[in-house]
Amino acid sequence: DQQVKQNSPSLSVQEGRISILNCDYTNSMFDYFLWYKKYPAEGPTFLISISSIKDKNEDGRFTVFLNKSAKHLSLHIVPSQPGDSAVYFCAASAGSGNTGKLIFGQGTTLQVKP
Amino acid sequence: GAVVSQHPSRVICKSGTSVKIECRSLDFQATTMFWYRQFPKQSLMLMATSNEGSKATYEQGVEKDKFLINHASLTLSTLTVTSAHPEDSSFYICSANTKTAFEAFFGQGTRLTVV
Numbered sequence: 001d002q003q004v005k006q007n008s009p010s011l012s013v014q015e016g017r018i019s020i021l022n023c024d025y026t027n028s029m030f031d032y033f034l035w036y037k038k039y040p041a042e043g044p045t046f047l048i049s050i051s052s053i054k055d056k057n058e059d060g061r062f063t064v065f066l067n068k069s070a071k072h073l074s075l076h077i078v079p080s081q082p083g084d085s086a087v088y089f090c091a092a093s094a095g096s097g098n099t100g101k102l103i104f105g106q107g108t109t110l111q112v113k114p
Numbered sequence: 115g116a117v118v119s120q121h122p123s124r125v126i127c128k129s130g131t132s133v134k135i136e137c138r139s140l141d142f143q144a145t146t147m148f149w150y151r152q153f154p155k156q157s158l159m160l161m162a163t164s165n166e167g168s169k170a171t172y173e174q175g176v177e178k179d180k181f182l183i184n185h186a187s188l189t190l191s192t193l194t195v196t197s198a199h200p201e202d203s204s205f206y207i208c209s210a211n212t213k214t215a216f217e218a219f220f221g222q223g224t225r226l227t228v229v
Contacts, residue, residue, distance in 0.1 A: 032216055034216075034217055034218075036220075041123075041205070041223065041225060042222055042223060043118075043120070043207050043209075043220030043221050043222045043223045044158070044207070044220045045220070046217040046218070046219065049216060049217055089157070089158065093216075101148060101160060101163060102148070102158075102160065102209075102218060103160070104150075104157045104158045104159075105157060106156065106157045107157060
């Protein structure tokens with residue numbers, strides 16, 4: 001039972017354009033969502049997060065949008081840069097003081113072309 | 115951000131032997147650490163929650179006698195893969211939280227190959 005889903009395994013965008021990565025979840029108990037970036041043979045690096053009490057969080061070029069009614073969140077990267085090329089994982093937590101326990105999506109490989 | 119160090123980064127072992135992987139929080143104390151496993155082109159799957167001073171909590175389907183977890187101090191958790199088999203070959207990653215941050219910080223991961 002995949003509670004967090006990233007239905008697009010890959011995405012290719014041109015440098016300078018917007019990258020939109022999508023994530024859906026099924027568990028209504030999730031109250032905290034995170035995006036991680038990962039390079040091969042390395043651990044994930046935290047990018048940005050959002051609490052379920054918000055619908056948007058912005059940090060520089062990265063913005064995460066949360067639509068609770070649709071159980072959907074997305075990560076926008078604008079402008080996209082070649083260095084953004086990596087695998088992006090969406091993760092969710094049910095909180096309650098145990099937010100380190102994360103449920104991950106399958107990941108989306110982003111390629112930003114120069 | 116906080117630093118989590120994992121060692122070794124890569125290990126090759128023979129079938130039947132045991133391998134120990136260390137996860138250290140370098141600049142903070144972590145009462146709870148988490149161990150994940152990633153197969154090629156797949157998601158990170160939570161294996162267990164490592165609790166300082168008490169037994170680990172394993173996710174469904176993870177054999178606790180095969181994947182021994184010890185969290186002896188506030189900065190160190192170890193995962194021992196016992197009697198390793200080729201199907202245990204995978205990428206193992208640990209994570210930890212600081213008390214004030216919601217986001218988990220990950221180690222660099224360990225690539226285990228059992229031959």
